[in-house]
Amino acid sequence: MKEGKTVNACLLERKHFDTLLDALKVRGYKIIGPIVKDNAIVLEPVESVTQLPIGWVDEQSNGVYRLRKTDTPTLFNFTVGPHSLKQYLFPSVQKIFMTQRQGKSTESTVDEKVERKKKYAFIGLRPCELAALHIHDMVFIGGMYSDPVYQVRRKDLFLIVVNCTRAGGTCFCASMKTGPRAERGYDIAITEVYEKNQHYFILEGGSDRGMSLLKELKQGKEIDGRVQKVQELYTKAVQEMGKAVETSKLKDILAQQLEHPEYDNVGNRCLSCANCTLVCPTCFCSTVEDVTELSGASADRIRKWDSCFTLDFSYIHGGPVRLSVKSRYRQWLVHKFSTWIDQFGTFGCVGCGRCITWCPVGIDITEEIVKIRG
Amino acid sequence: MAKSKKQRKPKLAVWKFASCDGCQLSLLDCEDELLGVAKHIEIANFAEASRAISKGPYDISLVEGSITTPHDAERIHQVRRQSKILITIGACATAGGIQALRNFKDAKQFVSMVYANPKYIETLNKSTPIADHVFVDFELRGCPINKYHLLEVINAYLNGRKPNIPTYAVCVECKRRFVPCVAVTQAIPCLGPVTQAGCNALCPSYNRGCFGCYGPKETPNTSALSSYLLAQGRSREELVHLFRNFNAYSEAFRKESEAHEK
Structure with missing residues (x-):
């Protein structure tokens, strides 16, 4: 990954936005971007600019997500939806190997073939999602052992991030230092500007291939001064962000407050339904199930998304360790903001707010941290 | 178990109590898999499939339906006595x-x-x-059960x-299928967060709230x-209706509906 200092930037008029998609197609990428589906903005294959959520705005709060169509024909005036890169790079259900009996012997052969996927270009990712991707890189391919399923999908991604000029109702990226503007890890960063009947995009290259693609686009008017202007838009997004996590000394405070009474309160409210962990772009837990063929001649091992909120998650010899919902909530919160640092050197939270929006009873992790910090 | 099947196929029996037959139909509904299953087990007593009934004892008994009559309360003990493993299938039986x-x-x-001559009804x-009523080895939830679960248990x-x-909760299945939460996007009352998975999030994938078919x-x-x-x-009356469906008498749903009835 290249460090993404603004080396090369250009201005793309709205009417020429299709040329960006065309340039990706010419390079053989399958484009995945935001579309409106099932009352939400989700990540799915995109062929043309008309499929993007033109004019759609999302309104999010604790346990609530609503879409609203406006007359302003913006392409990216929404924040994060229920989906993230995770579903493409870390499939929710994945066969990881197949084993077969050889004749009468019990010897097994293992087929660990990992299928090659298409080259994906993602458009419309948010800075917090790039931060989450960086964390997943550490988890899946950054250590001694690499996850082959993730590795093969991670390769050759073309990442187009859209900087946020508006904060969602549950966002707190500014306090986690992951947004609203992407600092690194992208090929192209887009900032959308819509004002006084002017509709254009500032595009910044963050990698060699990103910058070489920019050169092919139909360049708009002079860009001077406008890069400065978009700075004001990021500042506005930070100012309107209603939620925050005070991160100073948080790792140690949480480690010392394991018996804080707030865990009893939140344990009474929490449904242990696992929604928060499954929408989280950094949660990476999985379980494996072995499925035999009826005769027992062969068996598949299937990996599925799992969650620390399920009873089976902590099942060891003798039974599950985390019987109470309180202990499961505490495990999750403390992992995200404390033990994750021991494990990977960063917070496990990027401030995207998905766990707050998609909690069916609206539990707010930022409020819980305020209470536990005391 | 793998060894004994070489000598003799395990015998399977299917029993019906108060129920609609939908769950045992799931076994017949395994059209593509049924011959494969029959290769490994003897379907010895399954009145819905065949009049040819072999005597017990049976290795596996699948029991559908609930106990609603004095006669059935006796009969279930006879079934238990003839069965090595007794598996209940569906919301009625569980x-x-x-x-x-x-x-x-x-x-x-x-x-x-309902009845013109109630004196003939013994319920x-x-x-x-x-x-x-009897010890149950395994319970398969659902209204009806998922036929792939039945195959999985036999397998x-x-x-x-x-x-x-x-x-775990139905929510896990919604998320694995990338179905955006209908409770969060539309405020649809959904039992998914308190209901056991198994249906592969059927209702939410059709934009409906979960009815709780698989119980708590x-x-x-x-x-x-x-x-x-x-x-x-939402009103308390709505909550009573929400929890009083196919699993109304399961402990968690029963207590919750009763809490809102007064």
Whole structure:
């Protein structure tokens, strides 16, 4: 990954936005971007600019997500939806190997073939999602052992991030230092500007291939001064962000407050339904199930998304360790903001707010941290 | 178990109590897989499929339906005595079924309203699950059960392994299928967060809330869900209806509906 200092930037008029998609197609990428589906903005294959959520705005709060169509024909005036890169790079259900009996012997052969996927270009990712991707890189391919399923999908991604000029109702990226503007890890960063009947995009290259693609686009008017202007838009997004996590000394405070009474309160409210962990772009837990063929001649091992909120998650010899919902909530919160640092050197939270929006009873992790910090 | 099947195929029996037959139909519904299953087990007693019935004892008994009559309360003990492994299939057998709605009222009144000659009707006041009467080795939830679960349990038995039957919430299945939460996007009252998975999130994938066909999940927090729905403006009456479906008499759902009835 290249460090993404603004080396090369250009201005793309709205009417020429299709040329960006065309340039990706010419390079053989399958484009995945935001579309409106099932009352939400989700990540799915995109062929043309008309499929993007033109004019759609999302309104999010604790346990609530609503879409609203406006007359302003913006392409990216929404924040994060229920989906993230995770579903493409870390499939929710994945066969990881197949084993077969050889004749009468019990010897097994293992087929660990990992299928090659298409080259994906993602458009419309948010800075917090790039931060989450960086964390997943550490988890899946950054250590001694690499996850082959993730590795093969991670390769050759073309990442187009859209900087946020508006904060969602549950966002707190500014306090986690992951947004609203992407600092690194992208090929192209887009900032959308819509004002006084002017509709254009500032595009910044963050990698060699990103910058070489920019050169092919139909360049708009002079860009001077406008890069400065978009700075004001990021500042506005930070100012309107209603939620925050005070991160100073948080790792140690949480480690010392394991018996804080707030865990009893939140344990009474929490449904242990696992929604928060499954929408989280950094949660990476999985379980494996072995499925035999009826005769027992062969068996598949299937990996599925799992969650620390399920009873089976902590099942060891003798039974599950985390019987109470309180202990499961505490495990999750403390992992995200404390033990994750021991494990990977960063917070496990990027401030995207998905766990707050998609909690069916609206539990707010930022409020819980305020209470536990005391 | 893998060895014994070489000598003799395990014998399977299917029993019916108070039920609609939908669950045992799931076995017949395994059209592509049924011949494969029959290669490994002898379907020895399955009246819905064949009049040819072999005598017990049986290695596996699948029991459908709830206990609603004095006669059935006796019969289930006979079934248990003939069965090495007894597996209940469906909401009736595991929770009393939709007919357990009678448990919240006086069944005698219903009998007198429905039948011209109530004296011929011999019924118990409550519809109860099989596990209230005999020891049950495994319970398959659902209204109806998922046929792939049935195959999985038979498969696990044949191969001497634990069946992969989840106990977590329906929400996990929604998320694995990338179905955006209908409760969050549309404020649809959905039992998914307190209901055991198994249907592969069928209703939410068709833009409906979960009806709770698979009964309560492990550690279901029904009261927290109710509090939230009440705060959203739902009435207590709605909550009673929400929890009183096919698994109305399961402990968690029963207690929750009763809490809102007064």
